[in-house]
């Protein structure tokens with residue numbers, strides 16, 4: 001299979017209301033795609049649509065050769081940090097083990113193989129020795145890495161990372177950047193939403209730019225998709241961030257409308 005994800009005029013949204021539309025593209029297997037666009041352009045909604053968690057309101061989608069629902073056990077995801085509940089009294093080991101439930105079912109015992117997979121996922125993100133710690137006691141960057149271990153533990157063919165670099169210090173950012181490169185080198189496909197063009201340039205092969213609708217109630221739509229050099233041009237970035245001032249200062253997109 002040469003495409004990890006195929007979209008044909010696909011649109012996604014909630015309760016029948018489309019939030020991102022007009023998506024016709026093939027994400028090559030083994031590519032790392034930077035998903036870039038202003039707040040509200042539908043980056044998270046698209047990632048949720050690929051997981052089968054947002055509603056498909058038009059078109060078709062194929063993920064790893066099948067439907068999003070059937071593909072889900074082979075897809076690892078890292079949701080946006082603000083959607084997580086860090087107050088739950090659970091250990092880091094329990095958080096990472098949850099990543100195995102999707103492929104094995106919550107009621108089946110995890111077994112020695114599962115325990116080894118949890119240990120190796122934690123080692124991979126630099127959290128060996130943290131398995132017994134309470135998740136809520138970790139720093140933000142360490143929590144991010146634990147959630148990434150949860151996304152990696154079931155050996156996914158496709159990884160969907162929603163703003164994984166937000167709020168990370170330099171060290172955590174470099175660990176994550178290197179990991180994205182490694183995951184791609186292993187032949188996995190990675191989609192990563194980010195506001196940081198430096199990250200896109202350092203770790204990604206392709207870019208998908210989303211523009212928001214001209215009015216807030218209008219859905220977002222693609223402004224460009226392709227190999228990084230072709231898609232991530234100043235023109236395309238300005239189109240995606242259309243009614244805002246765009247600066248490409250130190251490779252970071254800054255717009256007047258951005259609040260984060």
Ligand SMILES: Nc1ncnc2c1ncn2[C@@H]1O[C@H](COP(=O)(O)OP(=O)(O)OP(=O)(O)O)[C@@H](O)[C@H]1O
Nearest residue numbers: 014019037038039040041042043044045046080216
């Ligand atoms: N669960 C939901 N139910 C209804 N509408 C939603 C839901 N989640 C997001 N939306 C709406 O969908 C639109 C797109 O939001 P989305 O979170 O996908 O954008 P985004 O590009 O990821 O933005 P950000 O950069 O702020 O994360 C917004 O108008 C948002 O209000």
